[in-house]
Amino acid sequence: MALFTDQTGYTISLDYLPKRIISLVPSQTELLFDLGLGEEVAGITKFCIHPEKWFRTKARIGGTKDVKTERIAALQPDLIIANKEENVKEQVEALREIAPVWTSDINTLEDAYVMIEQIGILTQKEASANRIVQNIKEGFALLTTQLSNTKQKTCVYLIWKDPYMTIGSDTFIHEMLGYGKFTNLFAAATRYPETSITQLQELAPEMLLLSSEPYPFAEKHIQALQQSLPDTRIELVDGEMFSWYGSRLMQAPAYFCGLSERINSSSTAVKS
Template sequence: MTITDQMGHQLTLAQPPQRIMSLVPSQTELLFDLGLADRVVGVTKFCIHPKEQVKQKTIIGGTKNFHFGKIDQLQPDLIIGNKEENYKEGIEQLQEKYKVWMSDIYTLEDALEMLQQLGLLTGTEAKAQELEQQIRVGFEQLEPVQPSIKTAYFIWRKPYMAVGSHNIIDHILQRCGFSNAFANLQRYPEITPALLQQADPQLILLSSEPYPFKEKHIEEFRELCPQAVVKVVDGEMFSWYGSRLLHAPVYLQQVINEVKENLS
């Protein structure tokens, strides 16, 4: 089988892979949900779902620092990575020795294409199709807020970093009817308090990851933007683009409904 990944690399597999390694948490979870638990041999230290099953797998480092010696010991016949979450030099080094399939995801459609391709690559097309259909139905039932609400979504503290344009979180925000206050900036810009006040968002969402924002952080944003609704949200539901998308619409609808209530 020859397949072109989402970064344009062509990959040829003589047979379905039996020793799969995942370098991306959300794609690791997807492999397990495709029924491939016994074929996954290595994951990163950030691969936390499904909790009990990933504990039994070899940790091959982080998403941006691979332990090449451990990878060589495992001898994977397929490695799955992602353009944004992994680092270019590490991936290029792996590509010299191994079959590496890369995702590149900005929208729900990109995520569903990734799901289809992984199903094809691993011989789990039927399960992949089932998951895809369930995810599509879930998002079709999502009722976005109207008119849209100007929203700042923060992923880091000290310095403050928010979500800009051209990433999956920006896309999910749009799906909810939350208009990104920093859509004019690229990717994950650093935001000064002055810039936040100038943007004057109606809603500020504080993500539980990668920085673990908690309820105690709400007050510091309220001081900067007293008029805004400030809420801590589950970052996995906004940014994980594997099978976690099955659970995202119900959660996102709850957030939409709570925000509507708070702003009414």
């Protein structure tokens, strides 16, 4: 029997190699795929859109906030993988009656590395997990070099509308903004504070980033906001690159570099 302590401090025991895994978190579902656990994953949420093949073929056990306990029980899992923020505490506790639940808690890139490595150990995919972590580390090291001479831009990152909501400093998105050379104007706040057009006008950010998730901001929202914020550059951004903390992080550095180039080349063209 082996004991494993998750990122919330909860310890589970496993005396077998998990063969029927349930993932309650989209970014961790994609990680399980990239670890080569195709046969072992028995169920995913309706928001686990990557990989598309799994989204179309794996059993779905509800959403991240409303998992269907009876569906999970019917799948007879021997390991459930959850996240402190994305899943509901009471539901996670109830699922422990069905199978061991390992829960991640991720606010920093270092937390993500630990999660990837620990899931690799849980599933006996240590070598694959270590390769993924190394790939991510190399990508972010290169990104830091590539953006070393890029000027920081003040920004607000919106995740929701009606009411508008943004992100504080104790979030994974905040850390990703820093790697992209953005200064979060809500760094003094915690978690996901509400904001308003009036407050945004007072803050006068250089950049307003509209995320593709969880609220699906679109071009029409740029047009509406630009009227109130004529001096702010407004960009639609891929929310997965800023908030997914699994193997998708291998793609994030190139995305941030491309975003920076697009913003800065456009700014130079406007000035000239």
